[in-house]
Amino acid sequence: TVNTNGQLSIGGVEVKDLASQFDTPLFVYDENHLRERCREAVAAFGADSVIYATKAFLCKAMAKLAYEEGVLLDVATGGEFHVALSAGVPGNRCVMHGNNKSVDELRMAITNNVRHIVVDSFDELNRLEALHAEGLPAPRVQLRITPGVHVNTHDYVSTGQDDSKFGFNLNNGDAHRAIEQARASSAVDLVGIHCHIGSNVLAIENFEDASKVMVDLFASSGLQELTLGGGLGVAYTEKDNAPTMQQWADVLKRAASSLPPTARVYVEPGRSIVAAAGITVYEVGTVKKIDGIRTYVAVDGGMSDNMRPALYESEYEVFDPERTTADRTEHARIVGKHCESGDILVFDAPVPPNIAVGDLLVTPVTGAYGYSMANNYNKVTRPAVVFVADGAARLVVRRETLDDLTRLDV
Ligand code: LLP
Numbered sequence: 001t002v003n004t005n006g007q008l009s010i011g012g013v014e015v016k017d018l019a020s021q022f023d024t025p026l027f028v029y030d031e032n033h034l035r036e037r038c039r040e041a042v043a044a045f046g047a048d049s050v051i052y053a054t055k056a057f058l059c060k061a062m063a064k065l066a067y068e069e070g071v072l073l074d075v076a077t078g079g080e081f082h083v084a085l086s087a088g089v090p091g092n093r094c095v096m097h098g099n100n101k102s103v104d105e106l107r108m109a110i111t112n113n114v115r116h117i118v119v120d121s122f123d124e125l126n127r128l129e130a131l132h133a134e135g136l137p138a139p140r141v142q143l144r145i146t147p148g149v150h151v152n153t154h155d156y157v158s159t160g161q162d163d164s165k166f167g168f169n170l171n172n173g174d175a176h177r178a179i180e181q182a183r184a185s186s187a188v189d190l191v192g193i194h195c196h197i198g199s200n201v202l203a204i205e206n207f208e209d210a211s212k213v214m215v216d217l218f219a220s221s222g223l224q225e226l227t228l229g230g231g232l233g234v235a236y237t238e239k240d241n242a243p244t245m246q247q248w249a250d251v252l253k254r255a256a257s258s259l260p261p262t263a264r265v266y267v268e269p270g271r272s273i274v275a276a277a278g279i280t281v282y283e284v285g286t287v288k289k290i291d292g293i294r295t296y297v298a299v300d301g302g303m304s305d306n307m308r309p310a311l312y313e314s315e316y317e318v319f320d321p322e323r324t325t326a327d328r329t330e331h332a333r334i335v336g337k338h339c340e341s342g343d344i345l346v347f348d349a350p351v352p353p354n355i356a357v358g359d360l361l362v363t364p365v366t367g368a369y370g371y372s373m374a375n376n377y378n379k380v381t382r383p384a385v386v387f388v389a390d391g392a393a394r395l396v397v398r399r400e401t402l403d404d405l406t407r408l409d410v
Helices: 015-022 031-045 060-068 078-086 103-111 122-133 174-184 204-221 245-256 271-277 308-312
Strands: 026-030 051-053 072-075 094-096 116-119 140-146 189-194 225-227 264-266 278-290 294-299 330-335 344-351 360-364 384-389 392-397
Touching (some): 015 360, 015 384, 026 271, 031 384, 060 392, 072 078, 078 094, 078 103, 094 103, 103 116, 116 122, 116 189, 140 174
Parallel strands (some): 051 072, 116 140, 140 189
Antiparallel strands (some): 278 294
């Protein structure tokens, strides 16, 4: 919100106050927004049908928040599962994912009694056989199916096509073979099938296409559970147009309307729960004007806290939180402090005139896959994460210190 002083504020706290209290770069989440997105998803899809994909953003506070809101948690590694368990989320509120789960991760999932494991490959089925032979109980499993549909998103986050490392291909018969094998095995309790066609999907028809294929397979399988993935896109910039949670739900429900009422349908949203709830706050440290070429504005973070522009050429907007009403009449490339030219946060940003050293800048819609993909490139310390609600801010992840950077050295 822009408050009556013309200042950008989030959760009732001015961004400039957050910057002076917690320093920059800083991830700030509007806690009520996170909760509302969870509630909207539960209202659209029903109780115990929404599985939050924690890879989008995970820390103990986020795991606890999702759990409190009645949302299940998708964990794709033993690490994500560990964070969820450490936050007090019971194992049976978690679903285990991953295209290359280790024996230890599978053992961890089974001994902590996950709700189900989404099995991705024949090798994984073999590992589950071995664990059962050791005496572990047969877990409830869904099989990840690759439906062979094309999605309009970046190639790196497209997963539904035949040429994919994920899942059992439907078109070459692997999916049917896997269903038969799992059904015949006493090492697993096959309960359902799963698909996830890709991420940041903005075209609702892509979900329609995939759901039709999956519903047909599901209906012929006689199984009880169907997961139709995550992938709902969000608007990052003014020119993006994303379907709402309800529009997504309507499309999936229509596709599943022919199924018997006993069929249980799950979804796994990640980005759409957390992206728009989060902003990143930076401070400008260097302004370089190259006449006739461009202006570079360098901030105190960069590709270590938001890899998405470098990885996917993702676009963002940027605002000066203290000059919210100023016309953005100039253009600048917003870059970070890392030692490479690809360290870009916003390729060509409209900005207010005369951005100066010491100004704050904010990139909105950075709540998904920002902190979760943050890294220590150039031995930059990772930012702190703050939740704000009703005019109060609380630190949920502290800023890394220089000592943290050497704590693994032996
Ligand atoms: N379910 C599965 C099995 C997934 O692999 C993912 C995301 C999701 C659900 C959640 O998808 P979402 O609703 O967040 O689109 N780092 C990339 C995104 C990678 C997504 C990986 N899987 C990015 O920054 O765009």
